[in-house]
Amino acid sequence: MIDLVDFYNKHSSSCYKDMIEPKKGFIKSYSINSEKNAIEEFKQLTYPYNPGNDSYTVQNDLKYLYVCNYLNELGYVIDEFPSVLHDPCTRVHFSYDLIRGKVLEQTHSSPVKWDDRRILINNLHFRKSFNYNFTDDIKIIIEDISTSHTSFDRKTNDEKLETLCNAIEYLLKEGDKFQKLDYASETLGLISDDSIKDYRNKMQIFRHAKPEYIKARNEMSDVSKQFFIDYGVLIVKLIKQIKDKLK
Numbered sequence: 272m273i274d275l276v277d278f279y280n281k282h283s284s285s286c287y288k289d290m291i292e293p294k295k296g297f298i299k300s301y302s303i304n305s306e307k308n309a310i311e312e313f314k315q316l317t318y319p320y321n322p323g324n325d326s327y328t329v330q331n332d333l334k335y336l337y338v339c340n341y342l343n344e345l346g347y348v349i350d351e352f353p354s355v356l357h358d359p360c361t362r363v364h365f366s367y368d369l370i371r372g373k374v375l376e377q378t379h380s381s382p383v384k385w386d387d388r389r390i391l392i393n394n395l396h397f398r399k400s401f402n403y404n405f406t407d408d409i410k411i412i413i414e415d416i417s418t419s420h421t422s423f424d425r426k427t428n429d430e431k432l433e434t435l436c437n438a439i440e441y442l443l444k445e446g447d448k449f450q451k452l453d454y455a456s457e458t459l460g461l462i463s464d465d466s467i468k469d470y471r472n473k474m475q476i477f478r479h480a481k482p483e484y485i486k487a488r489n490e491m492s493d494v495s496k497q498f499f500i501d502y503g504v505l506i507v508k509l510i511k512q513i514k515d516k517l518k
Contacts, residue, residue: 272302275309275337278344286359287340294333301337306345313338314392317366319385335362342397348425350396357425400424403504409438409511416441428496429488432477435503439471442510452513462509470506474499 276298279291303309316335322328336359343356352369360369366388374383374391402424405413413423416437423434443449454462476484 272304273341275301275303275334275341279337279340282344283340284343287336287343290359290361291333291336291340294329297329298333298337301334303338303341306342306347309338309341310347310397313342314395316362317370317392319366319370319388322363332362335365346399346424347397348400350398350427351391352395353425353427353430354419354421357421405504405508406511409507412441413438428493428500429477431500432474432488432496432503435500435507436471436474436478438507439467439503439510442507442514443467452510454509454513457509457513462506467506467510470499470502474503 277300279287283291303312312334316331316338320328320331339356339359343359347356349355351373352365355365355369370388370391371383374387375381377391378387405423410423413434417423417434419426419430421430423431426434440449443452451464454464454467476487
């Protein structure tokens with residue numbers, strides 16, 4: 272069993288401390304038996320509820336934060352809400368405002384039914400983020416060009432591919448032309464200038480909102496997206512290393 276209160280005392284960031292410390296005395300211990308159990312607890316705690324008629328609101332608000340802290344420390348990300356574990360909000364804001372807003376995006380129908388909110392919560396996708404070990408200078412580039420404040424590791428797959436495509440353009444574009452580098456000699460011919468162009472052309476679907484592009488990226492499998500993420504990370508690192516070598 273894992274006591275999430277004890278876990279919080281040993282592992283927590285300042286943003287969680289700011290939210291938990293004022294309420295900490297309401298719960299002495301709160302145990303789960305696995306990461307899977309923590310995810311199920313998260314879902315149960317964020318099902319629709321009426322705060323005015325819930326005698327356990329304070330305790331459940333605190334449980335929600337303990338679960339979020341635990342999942343965040345283990346590197347989990349919710350694909351539909353990539354920043355919510357890393358940059359926490361209150362339970363009512365997530366359960367009512369964010370979930371309700373996401374359902375409205377999908378259904379364009381108001382009022383939003385409680386059943387629809389439960390369905391969305393039940394189908395949230397939890398995954399562990401992966402550390403891509405970017406050097407500090409690449410991290411700065413990615414932060415500068417990123418369209419969101421979420422770290423690369425915690426972005427959705429679509430956001431990662433958009434960011435990688437933008438990073439390659441940032442590193443290679445000089446005026447209105449793209450710099451040509453000698454990739455072949457550094458990779459024994461495995462990667463060439465044509466390889467980079469081909470990658471950039473294929474990933475354009477993640478940069479623009481044309482209906483045919485949206486359709487194409489929605490049809491791409493998770494396996495394909497992960498491959499293109501890994502390949503794109505390799506390309507960005509390779510370009511930066513070659514450019515640094517030429518200085």
